[in-house]
Amino acid sequence: MIGLMMKIKIALAQFNSKLGDVKANLEKHLELIEEAHKQNADLVIFPELSLTGYVLQDLAYNVALRPHQEDPVFNKLFKASKDIDLVVGFVHEDRRHRFYIAAAYLSEGKTRHIHNKVYLPTYGMFDEGRFFAEGDSVRAFDTKFGRVGMLICEDFWHASLPYLLWLDGADFLLFSSASPGRGLTESPRLSSSLWVEHTNRAYAGLFTNFVVHANKVGYEDGLNFWGGSTIFDPYGELVIRAPDFESTLAVAEIDLNQLHRSRARLPLLRDERTNVVLRELERILGVK
Amino acid sequence: MIDLSINTDLTIKILTGFIKTELNRVGFNKTLMGLSGGIDSAVSLYLSARAFGPENVLAVRMPYAKHSSSKTSPQDTLEDAQTMIDDLGVQSMTVEITEMVDPLIDHYEDMTKLRAGNIMARMRMIVLYDQSVPFKGLVMGTSNKTEMLLGYSTIFGDSAAALQPIGDLYKTQVRQLAKALGVPDKVIQKAPSADLWAGQTDEGELGFTYAEVDKLLYLLVDQRYRPEACVEEGFDKAFVERVMGMMRRNHFKRVMPPIAKLSQRTIGYDFLYPRDWGT
Numbered sequence A: 001m002i003g004l005m006m007k008i009k010i011a012l013a014q015f016n017s018k019l020g021d022v023k024a025n026l027e028k029h030l031e032l033i034e035e036a037h038k039q040n041a042d043l044v045i046f047p048e049l050s051l052t053g054y055v056l057q058d059l060a061y062n063v064a065l066r067p068h069q070e071d072p073v074f075n076k077l078f079k080a081s082k083d084i085d086l087v088v089g090f091v092h093e094d095r096r097h098r099f100y101i102a103a104a105y106l107s108e109g110k111t112r113h114i115h116n117k118v119y120l121p122t123y124g125m126f127d128e129g130r131f132f133a134e135g136d137s138v139r140a141f142d143t144k145f146g147r148v149g150m151l152i153c154e155d156f157w158h159a160s161l162p163y164l165l166w167l168d169g170a171d172f173l174l175f176s177s178a179s180p181g182r183g184l185t186e187s188p189r190l191s192s193s194l195w196v197e198h199t200n201r202a203y204a205g206l207f208t209n210f211v212v213h214a215n216k217v218g219y220e221d222g223l224n225f226w227g228g229s230t231i232f233d234p235y236g237e238l239v240i241r242a243p244d245f246e247s248t249l250a251v252a253e254i255d256l257n258q259l260h261r262s263r264a265r266l267p268l269l270r271d272e273r274t275n276v277v278l279r280e281l282e283r284i285l286g287v288k
Numbered sequence B: 001m002i003d004l005s006i007n008t009d010l011t012i013k014i015l016t017g018f019i020k021t022e023l024n025r026v027g028f029n030k031t032l033m034g035l036s037g038g039i040d041s042a043v044s045l046y047l048s049a050r051a052f053g054p055e056n057v058l059a060v061r062m063p064y065a066k067h068s069s070s071k072t073s074p075q076d077t078l079e080d081a082q083t084m085i086d087d088l089g090v091q092s093m094t095v096e097i098t099e100m101v102d103p104l105i106d107h108y109e110d111m112t113k114l115r116a117g118n119i120m121a122r123m124r125m126i127v128l129y130d131q132s133v134p135f136k137g138l139v140m141g142t143s144n145k146t147e148m149l150l151g152y153s154t155i156f157g158d159s160a161a162a163l164q165p166i167g168d169l170y171k172t173q174v175r176q177l178a179k180a181l182g183v184p185d186k187v188i189q190k191a192p193s194a195d196l197w198a199g200q201t202d203e204g205e206l207g208f209t210y211a212e213v214d215k216l217l218y219l220l221v222d223q224r225y226r227p228e229a230c231v232e233e234g235f236d237k238a239f240v241e242r243v244m245g246m247m248r249r250n251h252f253k254r255v256m257p258p259i260a261k262l263s264q265r266t267i268g269y270d271f272l273y274p275r276d277w278g279t
Helices: A022-038 A057-061 A072-080 A153-157 A160-167 A191-207 A257-265 A274-285 B008-024 B039-052 B075-088 B098-107 B113-135 B145-150 B171-181 B185-189 B202-206 B210-222 B227-232 B237-249
Strands: A007-014 A043-045 A085-093 A099-107 A110-116 A141-143 A146-152 A172-177 A210-215 A217-220 A223-226 A230-232 A238-241 A248-255 B031-034 B057-061 B091-094
Touching (some): A007 A022, A007 A210, A007 A230, A022 A043, A022 A072, A022 A248, A072 A085, A085 A110, A085 A172, A099 A141, A099 A146, A099 A172, A146 A153, A146 A160, A153 A172, A153 A191, A160 A172, A160 A191, A191 A210, A217 B008, A223 B008, A238 A248, A248 A257, B008 B039, B008 B171, B031 B039, B039 B057, B039 B075, B039 B171, B039 B185, B057 B075, B057 B113, B075 B185, B098 B113, B145 B171, B145 B210, B171 B185, B202 B210, B210 B227, B210 B237
Parallel strands (some): A007 A043, A043 A085, A146 A172, A172 A210, B031 B057, B057 B091
Antiparallel strands (some): A007 A248, A085 A099, A099 A110, A141 A146, A210 A230, A217 A223, A230 A238
């Protein structure tokens, strides 16, 4: 399809979920999808655990979903994905009843890909490993816009996963998060906001990729979620930043020709020496 | 370098959002709090007035003023409270607690200043929780991070509240926030006091200043310094040990009482739900 569709519109659905109320959140999703569709968006991305809220604890087991046509929640989302591609966040219960923090990419009424969060922060204010199973794979996948990779929050605090997606062919990194704000200083933005933004900008520049990030807003049990969702282009330049702390649907157009231009200028992907990476990793890990 | 400076615009944005969200999600849009004339309750009051509008905020003054020798709520404190009430245009009421607490205080010959102070703090809690019903509002907390960490509060007294908006700000930072919110200079400048007895000041009773202890707490708590490393940074060893001791001894004030576990699933251990469940 590339060549036909060189400009696409991405909507960042920076919103606040009702904690543990999937029905209410589904309604909100459908409203925002409708709104994004009206603005001619091609893809709308929701934050981590957008259908459930973040601080779930034992609620995780009550709000878990299976992304099938028969599931009443996903059924509606599949219908909504006929005209516009969707990334939604949910608790994924697999066939063996393991519970994952997951992101689903829905397109043309079907599931294109599900990513189960690989890195579950279980330290400081985080307790994900207590309630959730770890995902164990990271895969890029094809969409009508090109090849894409999805990661969730802590996943992209580990440089290895964006790197793997890049090598797996992803030109678009779609990040979703529920990032609690912390680090109050004299700066007008929180340390956590600055850190995440620096990192996303770095991935965009180092991989000459589009990096799209949808972050949650609102408050749950004393935690604040700072929003500030962004898109960076393959030069590492900011395309759009949604305001901090505000519920909003931020829509921006990106020009896919930038991939051609940035990689002609800066052939980091062409020059990446995966054989060196592999050999050295095997040495470090004692595989060979 | 230890820098406790905060961006006050950002702080106000997060805290007014917090106050509004946490009350609205449980069906309230009004709040009330004790207003002592000191800086902490002033900051909670100013934040609440910004979050909900002054007409939805009730400042309750609860002086104790019977025994002339131990009269603990000085007149200028009441006047400072009135200045802030007038400045913001919040609702207000005065409930003198003297007649309520004196029978209990006078009941025991061996009554101490500390016990009497705790009785007053808990009576103020009773008044606030009672007034929360006719006012249809929730009780706003006024505790800061310094006093929570040191345990410098009366459990089930001044520490009792529905929300603690300034509980993650050191006293030094509360002062910066107070200035940005327009709290009168006189309130910001005066020596902090629990007013539990005449002439009491926090810093006199604690034996160190908030400016000093905030820096130490910042290293110990926020920056995870070991106590020995704080001494290496120039803090007096006895001071570090005293503060560590206060933090440890008073930890019970910061947690729920432990439930003796017996069943397969017990509140607090493996029955874990967010407070904001379903909202």
